[in-house]
Amino acid sequence: DTEVTQTPKHLVMGMTNKKSLKCEQHMGHRAMYWYKQKAKKPPELMFVYSYEKLSINESVPSRFSPECPNSSLLNLHLHALQPEDSALYLCASSQDSSGQGKTGELFFGEGSRLTVL
Amino acid sequence: RKEVEQDPGPFNVPEGATVAFNCTYSNSASQSFFWYRQDCRKEPKLLMSVYSSGNEDGRFTAQLNRASQYISLLIRDSKLSDSATYLCVVSDYKLSFGAGTTVTVRA
Numbered sequence: 001d002t003e004v005t006q007t008p009k010h011l012v013m014g015m016t017n018k019k020s021l022k023c024e025q026h027m028g029h030r031a032m033y034w035y036k037q038k039a040k041k042p043p044e045l046m047f048v049y050s051y052e053k054l055s056i057n058e059s060v061p062s063r064f065s066p067e068c069p070n071s072s073l074l075n076l077h078l079h080a081l082q083p084e085d086s087a088l089y090l091c092a093s094s095q096d097s098s099g100q101g102k103t104g105e106l107f108f109g110e111g112s113r114l115t116v117l
Numbered sequence: 118r119k120e121v122e123q124d125p126g127p128f129n130v131p132e133g134a135t136v137a138f139n140c141t142y143s144n145s146a147s148q149s150f151f152w153y154r155q156d157c158r159k160e161p162k163l164l165m166s167v168y169s170s171g172n173e174d175g176r177f178t179a180q181l182n183r184a185s186q187y188i189s190l191l192i193r194d195s196k197l198s199d200s201a202t203y204l205c206v207v208s209d210y211k212l213s214f215g216a217g218t219t220v221t222v223r224a
Contacts (some may be wrong), residue, residue: 106163
C-alpha cells in the first residue's frame with residue numbers, strides 16, 4: 001500500500017465546477033509534488049512544494065491552484081477546467097528538501113483520475 | 118529533442134527470458150539516473166537507482182554509459198509479475214521522465 005494517500009480516486013466535473021484534489025503523507029517528507037499524467041505518456045511535473053513553500057510552478061494555467069496547508073497535506077484546487085485537462089493527477093513526496101528528489105525516490109500516491117466534461 | 122527518450126516497446130517475452138532496453142538522455146549535465154516501474158493504472162514506484170559502475174538488484178541489472186548518454190535495464194529470468202511499464206528518470210536539477218518501455222511477460 002502506498003504511504004501517500006490521494007482523494008478522491010475518481011472525479012468527474014463540468015467545466016464550470018470548482019473541485020479540489022487532496023493528498024496526504026505522514027512520512028515526514030518535506031517536499032511534495034503534483035504531476036499530471038495522460039495515457040501512455042510520462043508524468044509531467046506541475047508544482048513542487050518544499051518546506052510548505054511553492055518552489056516550482058511549471059507554467060501551469062491558473063485554473064489549477066495548489067495549496068500546502070501544512071507539511072503533511074497538499075491540495076490542488078480546480079476551477080474552470082477544460083476537457084483536455086482530463087488526466088491522472090499524481091501526488092508525490094520525497095525526503096529531499098531541495099524539492100526535486102536528488103535521491104530520485106519519489107513516493108507516489110495512487111492518483112486521482114479526473115474527467116472534465 | 119526530448120530530454121529522455123525510450124523505446125516504447127512493447128517487448129513481449131516468454132517467462133524465463135532475458136529482456137533488455139535502453140533509454141537515452143540529452144542533458145550531459147545530468148547527475149542521477151533511475152528506473153521506475155509503473156503497473157497499468159497504478160502509480161510509478163522506484164525500481165532502482167543507476168550508478169556509474171553499474172548495479173544489480175536480484176534479477177535486474179542497470180548500466181550507465183555517460184559517454185553515449187544512455188542507461189539500460191536488463192531483466193533476467195523474467196516473471197509474469199515483471200509485466201509493467203518501465204520509466205527511465207534522469208535528474209539534473211529536476212527529474213525528467215521518459216515515456217516508458219512496456220514489457221509483457223507471457224506464460
